[in-house]
Amino acid sequence: MGYYGGKKAGPLPPGIADFYSDGKSIPPREMRQAALDAPLGDEQKGEDPTTTEFLTRVAALLGKEDALFMPSATMANEIAVAVHCRPGDEMICDRSAHIVNFEAGGPGFLAGVQTHMVDGVNGMFTPEQVAAALRPKGNLYLPETSLVAVEQTANMGGGAIWPLDMLRGVARVAADAGISTHLDGARLMNAVVKTGITASAYSEGYDSVTLCFSKGLGSPFGATLAGSSEFIQRAWRLRQLIGGGLRQSGFMAALCLYALDHYVERLGDDHRRAAQIASVLEDLDLVAAVLPTETNIVIFDISSDGPTAAELVAELRSQGFEVGAFGLRRIRVVTHLGVDQDDTDRLCQTLETLLTPR
Ligand SMILES: Cc1ncc(COP(=O)(O)O)c(C=O)c1O
Numbered sequence: 001m002g003y004y005g006g007k008k009a010g011p012l013p014p015g016i017a018d019f020y021s022d023g024k025s026i027p028p029r030e031m032r033q034a035a036l037d038a039p040l041g042d043e044q045k046g047e048d049p050t051t052t053e054f055l056t057r058v059a060a061l062l063g064k065e066d067a068l069f070m071p072s073a074t075m076a077n078e079i080a081v082a083v084h085c086r087p088g089d090e091m092i093c094d095r096s097a098h099i100v101n102f103e104a105g106g107p108g109f110l111a112g113v114q115t116h117m118v119d120g121v122n123g124m125f126t127p128e129q130v131a132a133a134l135r136p137k138g139n140l141y142l143p144e145t146s147l148v149a150v151e152q153t154a155n156m157g158g159g160a161i162w163p164l165d166m167l168r169g170v171a172r173v174a175a176d177a178g179i180s181t182h183l184d185g186a187r188l189m190n191a192v193v194k195t196g197i198t199a200s201a202y203s204e205g206y207d208s209v210t211l212c213f214s215k216g217l218g219s220p221f222g223a224t225l226a227g228s229s230e231f232i233q234r235a236w237r238l239r240q241l242i243g244g245g246l247r248q249s250g251f252m253a254a255l256c257l258y259a260l261d262h263y264v265e266r267l268g269d270d271h272r273r274a275a276q277i278a279s280v281l282e283d284l285d286l287v288a289a290v291l292p293t294e295t296n297i298v299i300f301d302i303s304s305d306g307p308t309a310a311e312l313v314a315e316l317r318s319q320g321f322e323v324g325a326f327g328l329r330r331i332r333v334v335t336h337l338g339v340d341q342d343d344t345d346r347l348c349q350t351l352e353t354l355l356t357p358r
Contacts (some may be wrong), residue, residue, distance in 0.1 A: 017343035018322045022187075022215040022270070022296060025338030031218065031258045038254035043069065043246040050250025054257050055224065061260075062185075062209050063200030064226040068235050069249055073186040073212035074098075075239070076225040078106040080208045081147065083234045084180040087112025089146040092133045094120040096156035099149055099184060110242070114143060122291055123154025124162050127169035134177050148174045149182040152202055153191050156326070158291030158299040159274070161191045164201065171205030181205065186212035186223070190295040193267040207231060216267050216296055217259035218337040221252045263337060270296035270335040273344040277333055280348040286355040288329070298333040299326070306355060319350050 018024045041047030055067040070076040077099050081091060091107060093099055095117040099107065107113040116133050118125045135142045150170060154160045167183075174181045183206040185191075185199070192199050203209045208227040213219035225235055239245060246252075271294070278293035278300075286306030291299040302312060309325035316323055321343075324332040335344065 012322060016317070016320055016322050017339050017347060019333045019335065019339055019343075019347060020322045020324045022334045022336035025218045025336045027218065027220045027255065028337075031255055031262075034254045034258040035251050038250040040248040040250040043249040048246075048248060048250045048253070050257065051246070051253040054250075054253035054260075057257070057260060058211060058224045059226055061199050062203045062211065062226045064203065064209065065229045066232040067224045067226040068232050068239065069246060069253060070210075070223045070225055070239065071221065071244060071246075072214070073184070073210050073223040074103050074106070075242075075244055076210040076212075076223045077149075077182070077184050078103060078110050079235050079238045079242075079244075080182045080210065080225055080227075081107045081113055081149070082111035082238050083231060084147045084182060084207065085111050085113045086144075086146065088114075088143060090114050090116045090135060090143040091147040091149055092116045092118060092130055092145060093149040094118060094123050094125055094151065094154070094157075096120075096123045096154065097149065097151055097184070098155055098186065099151075101156070113147075116145070120154075120157075122160040123151055123157025124160055124166060125150075125170070126166065127173045130170050130173045134173075134179075145177070145179055147180045147182060149184060150206075151184045151186070153187045153295050153297070155187070155297065156299070156332075158293055159187065159190065159295035159297030160292065161194060161294050162202075164197055167202060168205055175205065180207045182207065183209045185209050187215055187295065189264055190216055190267050190271070193264060194271055194295055208235075213256040213259050216263070216270055216336050217256070218263045219252075219255040219259045222256040224256075266337070267296065269341075270337075273335040273339070273341065274298050274333070276344060277335070277348055277351070280352060281355070284352065284355040285357055296335045298335075300331055300333075301327075302329040302331065302355070304329070305357070312354060315354055316347075316350065321347050321350060 213222040288303040
């Protein structure tokens with residue numbers, strides 16, 4: 001897989017409909033106002049009332065004892081890995097996982113952990129694949145498996161939703177082997193809204209859960225890490241160690257609370273728009289494949305007689321749209337709070353024109 005981006009590009013030209021990522025929505029005025037009005041205190045001392053209210057809500061939502069506020073889902077994931085594992089240990093995850101592809105080598109750098117990647121389907125792997133990847137215990141040559149990490153929804157799997165029985169099957173294999181489990185639920189609420197299965201049901205059997213508020217939920221900042229009280233105590237210390245301690249964080253927690261109260265149900269609009277884009281793409285001659293589109297992420301491959309991904313990105317940019325190239329011919333389109341129905345209709349028309357042979 002080749003990756004593009006991560007380069008400083010400067011501001012987008014005005015008027016661009018930005019389908020690159022759901023991390024790119026700009027917070028509306030009402031959300032900003034919630035931050036201005038929030039009661040504040042020192043989070044380091046547990047004195048910030050807005051952060052406390054927010055974390056209490058998140059822990060209850062996920063069915064966990066406690067939760068910790070984080071600047072980003074990346075930090076939440078990386079701290080989870082470092083709490084669950086010792087240097088030299090091995091973590092099982094999918095080859096396409098965010099934790100291995102987009103977190104700058106964090107498991108190796110921060111936790112001394114090596115990844116044992118399995119080839120799932122659309123970012124999801126089976127309990128049998130976990131069982132096969134476990135290192136036998138007691139062999140002095142082998143690394144010790146100490147963690148299995150899953151991603152719900154699976155970003156590079158096209159926002160795929162793990163079926164509940166598969167998620168629980170993976171957790172059961174891990175529990176039987178005495179190893180920890182982490183759920184990267186950066187987009188867990190997309191799965192919840194789509195299926196009606198609760199966040200706590202999806203989190204059951206997972207020792208730690210990341211939730212991100214700056215994706216479809218529309219906050220400009222904020223993620224959480226949830227787990228047992230003991231796990232969160234250890235995570236707190238690691239967050240401190242890497243300088244992630246917060247102060248009057250109610251300012252930011254208020255944005256996330258606003259998202260929880262106002263922007264969960266509307267994720268359904270994003271799903272409908274993504275499905276519309278996917279169904280248009282499926283009929284186009286220069287599209288080789290579209291991954292199954294269950295939530296707000298559309299991933300498709302351009303056929304070999306079409307433009308390259310970089311060429312299509314450039315052409316779309318010139319026509320007022322931003323999308324992502326994630327490989328020579330692979331494109332990702334993400335719907336979110338910052339793009340509306342009109343943007344979606346116009347993008348569909350433009351894709352139809354650009355991906356139909358002349
Ligand atoms: C599945 C997944 N996990 C974690 C992250 C990291 O989120 P953040 O940008 O808050 O660090 C992302 C970001 O896209 C993601 O898709």
